[in-house]
Amino acid sequence: MKKYMMFAISFIVLFLLFQVLSGLFLTLLYTPDIQEAWNSSASLSQETVIKSSRSPFLLTFILAFLSATIAYFIPKKMTKNSTH
Structure with a gap:
């Protein structure tokens, strides 16, 4: 869970940074x-x-965070299934 929290926080910070820089x-x-x-x-x-x-930014942010969360857990799910 600690890895996920670190991933989520870094994702949020990078996403906001890229949004501001692109603007x-x-x-x-x-x-x-x-x-x-x-x-x-x-x-x-x-x-x-x-x-x-x-704001359309909120919807974009929620969808990006959801996709990053799913992307984080997919490899863990795949490795659990392949070892059994």
């Missing part, structure tokens, strides 16, 4: 086209639609 990298490379945004703003709807109050 910074994408922000640095983004160059907005102000003229195009201004031209297309006239045809936008005046209504605001809120799709969801949940």
Whole structure:
């Protein structure tokens, strides 16, 4: 169980680090086209639609953590089955 906790904590830290670094990298490379945004703003709807109050990051994080957990236990299950 100690190995799993160490794996889980390191996975969470690395996942968050990569998310932040990729966000910074994408922000640095983004160059907005102000003229195009201004031209297309006239045809936008005046209504605001809120799709969801949940963050997509939370869902991504949960799925990544679940897949990492499953990936951690699969080799242990396979070695137990092959030795019997």
